[in-house]
Amino acid sequence: MKTSKIPEATIIRLSVYSRFLTQVDQRGVVTISSGEIAEGVGVSPAQVRKDLAYFGEFGTRGVGYNVKDLHRHIMKILGLNTHWPVVIIGAGNLGTALSMYGGFRERGFKIVGIFDNDPQKVGYKLNGVMVYALNDLEKVMKEENVQIGIVAVPAHHAQEVANILVETGISAILNFAPKVINVPKNVEMRNVDLTVNLEILTFNLGLSKDKH
Amino acid sequence: MKTSKIPEATIIRLSVYSRFLTQVDQRGVVTISSGEIAEGVGVSPAQVRKDLAYFGEFGTRGVGYNVKDLHRHIMKILGLNTHWPVVIIGAGNLGTALSMYGGFRERGFKIVGIFDNDPQKVGYKLNGVMVYALNDLEKVMKEENVQIGIVAVPAHHAQEVANILVETGISAILNFAPKVINVPKNVEMRNVDLTVNLEILTFNLGLSKDKH
Numbered sequence: 001m002k003t004s005k006i007p008e009a010t011i012i013r014l015s016v017y018s019r020f021l022t023q024v025d026q027r028g029v030v031t032i033s034s035g036e037i038a039e040g041v042g043v044s045p046a047q048v049r050k051d052l053a054y055f056g057e058f059g060t061r062g063v064g065y066n067v068k069d070l071h072r073h074i075m076k077i078l079g080l081n082t083h084w085p086v087v088i089i090g091a092g093n094l095g096t097a098l099s100m101y102g103g104f105r106e107r108g109f110k111i112v113g114i115f116d117n118d119p120q121k122v123g124y125k126l127n128g129v130m131v132y133a134l135n136d137l138e139k140v141m142k143e144e145n146v147q148i149g150i151v152a153v154p155a156h157h158a159q160e161v162a163n164i165l166v167e168t169g170i171s172a173i174l175n176f177a178p179k180v181i182n183v184p185k186n187v188e189m190r191n192v193d194l195t196v197n198l199e200i201l202t203f204n205l206g207l208s209k210d211k212h
Numbered sequence: 213m214k215t216s217k218i219p220e221a222t223i224i225r226l227s228v229y230s231r232f233l234t235q236v237d238q239r240g241v242v243t244i245s246s247g248e249i250a251e252g253v254g255v256s257p258a259q260v261r262k263d264l265a266y267f268g269e270f271g272t273r274g275v276g277y278n279v280k281d282l283h284r285h286i287m288k289i290l291g292l293n294t295h296w297p298v299v300i301i302g303a304g305n306l307g308t309a310l311s312m313y314g315g316f317r318e319r320g321f322k323i324v325g326i327f328d329n330d331p332q333k334v335g336y337k338l339n340g341v342m343v344y345a346l347n348d349l350e351k352v353m354k355e356e357n358v359q360i361g362i363v364a365v366p367a368h369h370a371q372e373v374a375n376i377l378v379e380t381g382i383s384a385i386l387n388f389a390p391k392v393i394n395v396p397k398n399v400e401m402r403n404v405d406l407t408v409n410l411e412i413l414t415f416n417l418g419l420s421k422d423k424h
Binding site for chain 1: 218220221223224227228289290291292296298304305306308309310312313314315316318319321359360366367383384386390400402404405406407408409410411412413414415416417418
């Protein structure tokens with residue numbers, strides 16, 4: 001895992017701030033204070049200022065932040081001032097669901113191909129996205145200048161698929177298979193653990209039970 | 213959002229520690245130090261000790277933690293010393309993918325029903341899980357003692373489905389729709405944002421580009 005001085009929690013909050021700023025901007029608001037951002041997203045004003053301070057000086061004391069400027073700046077920090085072509089490996093239910101997930105498109109991620117070895121799927125379109133054979137991965141990645149791959153295959157195929165992505169020159173992998181996969185240090189890797197979200201809920205259910 | 217003194221990041225790490233302890237236990241290890249846990253999961257030993265200290269005294273100075281005891285204790289903290297029946301609303305690709313996600317079962321979450329109003333799906337089984345009409349939600353929730361519901365419908369139906377879950381007496385909702393939904397304060401809510409994971413990757417890709 002790469003270490004940088006910016007905590008991951010800050011990056012996640014920047015993503016939340018930018019969504020909130022999009023809404024605020026659409027309502028025609030021109031300037032906003034850290035307190036208003038804090039209230040809008042449910043963190044403390046000090047946290048907002050601390051998160052933004054990692055990236056230099058923003059805003060004017062007593063006036064606040066210009067909404068459009070701050071939004072543009074955060075999007076640039078997140079690397080979202082550009083479009084990212086993405087490939088998905090696995091045309092099963094999860095791969096299909098991810099290919100049509102509206103949240104990706106909204107933030108500039110475009111699924112340019114789904115890869116699978118099932119001959120009943122290859123050559124057909126899923127929600128407007130072509131399903132290719134894995135053999136075509138290198139060709140599509142080059143043509144579309146793809147740096148990000150999503151692994152959406154069963155756990156027992158995850159490492160094998162990650163190896164293929166690495167050999168084909170991927171820069172970053174998002175792994176949805178509930179299995180740890182290993183990649184070289186120069187490849188960015190992130191495991192999405194869907195279960196941990198349920199565990200935060202059960203922890204909180206325990207807390208609220210204790211209260212009553 | 214409910215506020216408690218335990219940071220959410222700590223809960224997420226407890227979940228990671230418990231998975232690591234499961235593996236360590238399976239290898240027959242009896243005691244483990246905070247340093248070994250730290251190395252195994254990629255955080256600092258001080259962080260491990262700080263996270264565990266929220267929940268009282270563990271371990272023996274100079275000896276470390278008993279693996280089985282610590283694992284059992286963390287699972288109890290997370291509310292995972294019991295099985296949780298879960299319903300999924302939406303029998304589309306995402307609902308189907310979630311119903312067969314192996315990670316849920318491993319941690320004691322059991323999908324007891326998928327609910328949808330599509331007559332072509334109701335009455336059939338998906339990966340061994342029955343698809344019911346939404347009208348049957350109350351009956352199934354009572355019979356199976358369900359407290360947790362997963363929203364896996366398109367964004368424009370998410371609020372409507374959340375309202376139905378709330379009216380039926382759900383305690384906690386995990387929302388996969390890329391849309392903020394509102395629930396009463398006594399219902400635990402968690403939005404799963406699949407896009408933020410890609411944004412952490414693009415942020416890190418930007419960092420590594422700056423380095424070269």
